[in-house]
Amino acid sequence: MRRGKLLAVAMGVAGALALAGCGKNETGQGTAPAAPQVVVSQPLQKNIHEWDEYTGRFTAVEGVEIRARVSGYLTSVNFHDGDLVNKGDLLFIIDPRPYQAALDGAQAAVAQAKSQVTLADRELNRARDLRQTQAVSQSVLDTRSQSLQAAQAGLLAAEAQQRAAALNLEFTQVRAPVTGRVSNHRVSVGNLVSGGSAESTLLTTIVSLDPIYFYFDADQASYLRYQRLNQSGQRQSGRVVQHPVELALPDETGYSHQGKLDFIDNSIDDSTGTIRARAVFDNPDGVLTPGLFGRLRLAGRSEYQGLLVPDSAIGTDQNRRYVMVVGADNKVVMRPVTLGPLIDGLRVVREGLAANERIVTAGLLRVRPGATVAPVEKPLQAGETGAKP
Known part of the structure; x- marks a missing residue:
């Protein structure tokens, strides 16, 4: 029995030694792990036109409150609520009869004053003739001259x-002072309206539509960057050049509306740290409406030749951004980079990377600096966000 136990122990030790021998090659060394396979690509070179994006709201170029300038009863409303009206179109009529009567009285007063002037002129001429023969005194002549002046006044x-x-x-007759879209009438026919003062009755409002303004606020960091670019000659100030802008409405994915920057405010708002700016857009079809929000993008800097990589190739180490560069010996090197905006689905690399270097675009989590990898080459295309190894 004891002999059988010893035999079993011996067989177990032999099996363990046999298993240990499986991890050895013929030279007695351990088998090296296979290099991880990753996708590598060279950065995409492209002429880059960077845009800064802002959110803002449309405002009418001309917005007018239509108020009564004379008092009276409203007798007519000559438009449909929400109509497009042209400058000079008749909108409201206030009872004109009292004012026609006043005009008739004023015309009669003018006719009477003219007759007084004619009479005074004749009497003065007669006095002049009589004065030549000493038939009247000088004081009479002076009185007749004064009477004529009074009549003329x-x-x-x-x-x-x-x-x-x-x-x-x-x-x-209340007419449209501008071309645009009219609101609803605020006073119905038959109501008494007051006019001629700051508290005159508001009848309706009109906002112009074409062209239309778009106001937005830029942060002071962006404003300073624009100023530095202007000082260095890389980008002229928006106060000198009307830079092109593009705009997208909330239900649009592309920036299909073209406009231009035409105003930058003269100071930064001390409560928000932003400066107000304005763009102007043509609006022949009236789709762009005052009060509507939109997303605007403005050229951030002059066009330049840049490098683009997918976001999947970018790693984060605390507050640093980096890419993994694969050398000719297939070893990985960590390379800190300075990034820019997203262009056509790819990220702009401002500094830290050369155009002929290969970077890991897929499989970034499998590699460490100094490791050897098995690279699979794949060219980058605009619109890519990464590739699967």
Whole structure:
């Protein structure tokens, strides 16, 4: 029995030694692990036009509150709510009869003043003739001259009253001061409206549509960058050149609306740290509406030849960004890089990478600096975000 136990132990030791021998090659050394397979690519070279993106809101170039300029009862509304109206179109009529009567009275006063001037002129001429024969005194001549001047002044006053009455009559017809889209009428026919003061009755509003403004706020860091680029001659200031801009509406994926930058404010808002800017867009079909939000992009710097890599090739080490560069010996080197914006699905690399270097674009988590890899070459294409090994 004891002999059998010894035999079993001996067989177990032999088996263990046999298994240990499996990890040895013919020279007695351990088998090296296979190099991990990764996809490598050279950066894509392209002329890059960088854009800075902002969110803003459309505002009408002209927005007018239509208020009554004379008081009276509203007798007519001559548009449909929400109509497109042209400058000069008749919108409202205020009862003109009292103002027509006032104008008739002013015209009569003018006619009376003219007759006074004619009479005073004749009397002065008669006094001059009589004065030559000493038939009247000089004081009579002076009195007749003063009477003529008074009559002429009265005529001027009457004519001024006539013009004022004509204006009041004209103001009973409320016309569109600009071309645009009218809101709803705020006062119905038959109501008494007041006019001629700061509290005049609001009748409706009109906003112009074509062209249309787009206001947005840029942070002070971007503003300073634009200023530095202007000082270095790389990009002229928006106050000198109307830079092109592109815009997308909330339901659009592409920037299909073309406009231009036409205004930058004169100070930075101390409460937000931003500066207000404005772009202008043509709007012949009226799709762009005041108050509508949109996404605008503005050329951030001059066009340049740059390098693009997929985001899958970029690693993060605390606050640093890096790529893994594969050398001619297939060894991996960590390379810190400075990144830019996303262009056509690829990330701009500003610094740290050469155009002829190979970087790991897929399988980044499998490699470490100094490791040897089995690279699989694959050219990059615009729009790629990464590749599977």
